[in-house]
Amino acid sequence: MYIVNIKAEYQLVAVAADSGSPPRTGTAVVNVQITDANDNPPVIHFNNRTLFIQEDRPPGQRLLRLKVTDADGNSGGNAGPFAFELLSGNSRGDFRITQNGDLLTAVSFAERGLPVYRLQVRVHDNGRPHLHTDVWLIVQVVESSKFPPVVRPLHVLAMLPTDDYRGGSLGLVRASDQDPYDQLTYDLSNNSATGLFKIDFETGELHAVKALLAGQYDIAVTASDGKFQSSGTAEVLVRYVEDEMISNGLIVVLSGASLNEFVLSFRRTFIRGISNALNVNNDAVQILSIQNSGNNIQQDDASSEGLMMKMAPEMEQSSEISVLFCVKKPFGKQFYSRIDLYNKLMSDVSVFESTLGLRVVRIAGNLCHDMTCSNGHCEDLIDLVDTPVVVSTEALNFIAVEHIHKGVCVCPAGYTGRLCDEVLNKCAFKPCAQFKECVPSETDRGFSCRCPTGFVGTTCSKKATECSGKKFTPQCYSPSSPLSFEGKGFVQYSIRSSFVDNFTFSTWFRTSHPSGNLLFISGRIDYCSLELRDGRVTYRWELGSGQGYTSVSSPPLNDSLWHHVALSHNRRQAHLVIDGTHTSTGTSPGSNEELNLESSQIFLGAEVMPWHYEDYTSRNLVGCIDNPHFNKEALPINDVKSTVSSALVRSHNTVPFCPEVLENAGVCSSLPCLNGGECTEKDGVFKCHCRSRFKGRQCEIDTEPCASSPCLNNGICIRDGYSYKCQCPAHVSGSRCQLLYCSPNPCLNEGMCEESNAGPICHCRGFKGIYCNEDINECDEAPCQQGGTCINTRDRASPSGGSSPQPGGVVAYDSQTLCPMKLASKDKANKFGSLPRFVSSVSGSSAKVDISEGRGEEWQPRELGHSEDAGETFKPEMVSRV
Incomplete structure (x- = not known):
């Protein structure tokens, strides 16, 4: 009886109740453990029950090691460790047995004659109750050896x-x-x-x-x-045995010898017969596998732990044996093909049989001749299987594994079944271009298309070796998980980390249209937009003090190839790189440096206005995006999932693949329709279908300018024709009532104020502190040389105001420097050569520096703000960070 699917332990609660009124109860927990019954005694394995010991051998000679097993196994503790004892036949203690099962001699038998012992050995298992097995052994004492082995x-x-x-x-x-x-x-x-x-x-x-x-x-x-x-x-x-040997191997079935007889007597003649037939050396012929002819059966449940050879007592005799061999060509490492071996051997079978001395029953031909695959094609295959062959003879032990010969239908992507007649996935419908391979996937689409191994590029026409080190070359890029935009879609992300003053963005894109948006981020005032205009990448951004703009001069990028764009936005400056080669840099006007967005949402593929009563899009991309990164972290593009730094909020009207052939660009590809208008084309002329509140040939007229609530901070929108004006509450100003903190200016000492969501940000010049209320002592940096004395000042006056410098000195920004008279005199010039002449000046919102060569004349300060040959112009913010 076998008990299966039982629990090892049960915990029961017993409840007892008396007969009183009211009845009283008590509980107790009963633990029940289920253990395996010890119902199998140990089994002793040995080769011989009769043992011999030479009479002159010293004590401690091992006669036998008993091998013991138990059908109960070790899981229940009923098997080992085993206990051994000698029950009878050892009355004088001439033998002893260890707990390892070793039977040893305890004495020397030189003085005992040649007795014969009958020993009873008992083995106990570890179960409860103990079960045991007895075995009788005969030990015969014999004369001392006279001959060495x-x-x-x-x-x-x-x-x-x-x-x-x-x-x-x-x-x-x-x-x-x-x-x-x-x-x-x-x-x-x-x-x-x-x-x-x-x-x-x-x-x-x-x-x-x-x-x-x-x-x-x-x-x-x-x-x-x-x-x-x-x-x-x-x-x-x-x-x-290499794969190439097997794929070029041939099977010959012979009769008239067993496996042992073949290895002992016919192996060399077999090799000689094959080498004669092909006119090659004997060393070129290699026997890969031998087996009884009926053993070539496919094993589908091969062990995944690898192949362990086991010695069979004697290979079973068979009237037919199967030999797999291959032949290497002279002067090289290539092998004769299977068909070449087949044709050559078939033409000389009688000669081969005569040389070998055995009859050739069959030379294995192509099994695909009798097999038809519904889809795909048939391959004639020989495989090695995990069945060991160990043939031990007097002269040679031959070790190998068995082989199998089969015709196999190799199914194309999407089909399965023995004859490739079952649809497995969407690849069966050949959705990919001819030059790409279809790969099943778990996405809604069900497949992806990729280049064959070793090839890359949009059309898989480039060898991977040719593209080594060409990371951003368009012809070498193969997309991983592209997303297609068909002119009405976008992708929205939520970014977890702050990016108000700097961020990076990069992506691969592909389009045939000259215009379309790649990245859009917008608040109520500030925004940034990375897009394609007239086939070139441009970047526009607004920080509240004027729009910044930069565009990359490159060949048109709407050529249906993959291109890479990398954007770096750092405060007022932006830097673009196209395909790792073409670059552009721009700076926004004014002093504002933060991107006030009031949201962490970014959009790919369109300009989306999330602040309106409904989302509407414009400048929609018609093309594909792949592998986008924000702040050097990959953005999830095909699945609604989160990463450490971002989350995909929605993917609207997009398709998770990029078509092999992109839509042709027409007149609508320039995106002429504004404010979310839809463009249609007829006879080469575009027509804009405007949203309800817009009109005009390009939907450029807003008939309800106040509908989108453009006035901020409780401002009142007043219509003014097709435009609007904002009436702001007290202490709020700006064309859209956007200046909540900077009117009046809270920054002292001529500091410039920038609006932010958290309050005013003061940009100071020569001062520090939240409101520019702390003077910076420039003299701490020891700017004076040649024995000059630095005097810090709080004003920005010219030499005529404040603490005037000594003659021959220089006024630096927010400091005065007292220098020795005539430092660069003609006498000194003879000694030191040409000395540089330095003049700094401050005028309005810019600073100018003049560095020129002194030719020995006396060096004098120039009048500030009137240099005719002024050098580089410094921006105010550059001065403020001295």
Whole structure:
């Protein structure tokens, strides 16, 4: 009886109640443990019940190691550890048995004559109650050995699969002894391939402990009869069977010999017969596998743990054997093809049989001749399977694995089944261009298209090796997860980290249209827009003090190739790079440096106005985007999922792939319709279909300018024709009542105020502090040289005001420098050569620097603000950060 699917432990609650009124109850927890019954006694395995010991051997000789198993297994604790005891036949204590199962001698039998012992050995298991098994052994004391054993040389040829072999039997080491009762034991020399091989103490079976590298191993082995020890050599030659050998191999079925007979007597003649037929050397012919002819059955449940060779007691005799071999061509590493071997051998079968001495039953032909695949094509395949073949003979041990010959339908992408007659996925409908491969995916689309291995580019026409080191070359880019925009879609993300003053964005894009938006970020006043205009990438941004603009001069990018754009926005400055080559830099006017968005949303593929009563889009992209990054972190493009830095909010009217052929660009591709108007084309002329509140040929007229609530901070919108004016509350100003904190200006000492969501930001010049209320002491930086004295001032006056410098000195910004008179006199010029002349001036919102060569004349300060040959113009914010 077998009990299955039971729990190992139960916890029960027992409730007892008395008969009183009211009844009283009590509870107790009962733990019930289910254990496996000990219903199987141990089983003892041994090769021989009769043992021999030489009369002159000293005590401690091992006669036998008992091998014990138990059908109960170890999980329930009913099997090992096992206990051994000698029950009878050992009354004088001549023997002892260890808990490892070793039967040892306890005395020397030289003075005992030649007795015969009958020993009863009992083995107990570890279960409750204990179960045991008894075995009777006969030990006969014999005369001392007179002849040493003779170890026969062992040759092993191992033809092993390259990926699965992990060690196993290499066959038997054979030895003989003229003494009639000698029992031989085997061992390896101490220095013989340590860690790679082991040998069975009693049987002499040689094992590889783990996988072996290809090559020859010479192993020193010993055989002992207890008195004499002899040495011998086991030569193990390991060859790995490569895929090319198998794909070019041929199977020949022979009759008239068993596997052992073939290895011992016919292997060399087989090789000679093949080499004669092809006129090659014997070394060019390699036998890859041999097996009984009925064994070539496919194994679908091959072990994933690898192949472990096991020694069979004797290979089963068969009237037919199957031999797989291959032949290498002369002067090279290539092999004769299977069809070449087949044709050559078929033409000389009688000659081959005569040389071999065996009958050729069959030469395996192409199995695809009798097989029709509904889709795909048939391939004639020979495979190695995980069934070991160990043939041990007097002269050679041959180690290999079995082979199988089969015709297989190789199905194209999308089909399955033995004959490729079952639809597996959407790739069955051939959705990809001819030059791309279809790959099933778990997306809604169900597949993706990719270039064949080794090729890249939009049309997979470039070899990957040609594109090495060309990261941003359009012809070399292969998209990973592209997203297609068909003129009405966009993707919206939420960015988790702040990016008010700087951020980076990059993406690959592909389009045939000259205009379309790539990135759009907008608040009520501030915004930034990366787009394609007339085939070139442009970037516009507004920080509240004037629009910044930059455009990259490059060949038109609406050429249906993939192009890469990288944007770096840092305060008022923006930098663009196209395809890693073409660059452009721009700076926005005014002093504002922060992008006040009041939101963390960004959009790809269109300008989206989220602040209106409904979202409407404009400047929609017709094309594809792939691999977008924001602040160097990848944006999820096809799945609604989050990353550490961003989350995909929605993907509207997009398709998760890029078509092989893009839509042709017409007159609407220039995006002539404004304010979300829809463009249609007829006879090469566009027509704009405007949203309800807009009109005009390009929807440029807003009939309800106040409908979008343009006035901020509780301002009142007043219509003014097709425009509007904002009436602002007290202490609020600006054309849209956007100046909430900067009117009046809270910044002191002529600091410039910038609006932000959190309050005013003061940009100071020569001062610091939240409101520019702390003077910066420029003299801390020791600007004066040649013994000059620096005097810090709080004003920005010219030398005529404030603390005037000494004659020959220079007024630096917010500081005065007292320099020695006539530092650069003619006499000094003769000594020091031409000395530089430096003049700094401050005028209005800019500072000017003049550096020129003095030619020995006396150096004098110029009048501030009137230099005719002024050099580089400094921006106010550059001055404020001195």
